[in-house]
Amino acid sequence: IASPGRDRGTWKFDTIGADGDAVQIGRGGDHASSLVLSVVDGVDVPAGDPPCPSLRGQACRPYEETENTPA
Numbered sequence: 001i002a003s004p005g006r007d008r009g010t011w012k013f014d015t016i017g018a019d020g021d022a023v024q025i026g027r028g029g030d031h032a033s034s035l036v037l038s039v040v041d042g043v044d045v046p047a048g049d050p051p052c053p054s055l056r057g058q059a060c061r062p063y064e065e066t067e068n069t070p071a
Contacts, residue, residue, distance in 0.1 A: 017023065026033045052060030 050058075052058060
């Protein structure tokens with residue numbers, strides 16, 4: 001999940017309430033916040049990753065294994 005703008009030009013977010021309104025977010029218990037994503041039936045999603053650079057914002061660089069050394 002990213003904020004509006006950046007490299008995802010087709011995303012649009014609506015603001016809840018008016019400017020200056022307080023927005024509360026629950027962190028647990030009876031009022032825990034959640035994110036619900038819908039499932040679209042009848043859409044064939046291909047397996048694997050598309051070739052670079054076919055997606056906007058897709059990282060396209062060769063993989064280089066690096067050893068993690070302690071500081």
